[in-house]
């Protein structure tokens with residue numbers, strides 16, 4: 001698969017998964033955490049499909065399209081290894097949904113990242129809350145949900161905290 005095809009497949013999977021989870025969290029209290037603002041595309045989609053849900057966005061720097069930058073209270077700047085660990089006073093309750101879009105596509109660096117990321121995501125997810133992740137996360141109290149039809153081959157997975 002060319003990198004262009006892989007990029008298109010990733011965007012397709014992201015859109016479908018964000019909508020899949022958004023349709024299931026009505027009864028789960030808590031904010032949404034977007035890990036990786038990047039260009040702001042998935043943040044922009046999340047705020048469109050989840051109006052009224054508080055969304056906090058994490059990235060080490062703000063380099064998004066100007067129309068897709070959260071307000072200062074909801075943009076948490078810094079290394080996620082530190083900011084996710086210490087965000088509770090600002091973010092409040094554990095999250096109903098965490099979208100983790102930090103993958104680099106490099107297996108070694110993604111594996112190293114998943115090692116410190118999994119316990120942080122575990123701690124910040126509400127009971128019954130969802131995680132959609134492009135980085136494999138080993139989290140014992142979570143069940144891995146079947147992927148929506150057509151997305152089985154995607155690098156993404158959907159997890160739900162028991």
Ligand SMILES: C[S@@+](CC[C@H](N)C(=O)[O-])C[C@H]1O[C@@H](n2cnc3c(N)ncnc32)[C@H](O)[C@@H]1O
Pocket residue numbers: 035036037038039040041042043058059060061078079080081101102103
């Ligand atoms: C693939 S991009 C996110 C794309 C974005 N979701 C979008 O739709 O445009 C990944 C982002 O994660 C950020 N990132 C990766 N590792 C990070 C870390 N340890 N701490 C903070 N930000 C990190 C990068 O700066 C980059 O902006």
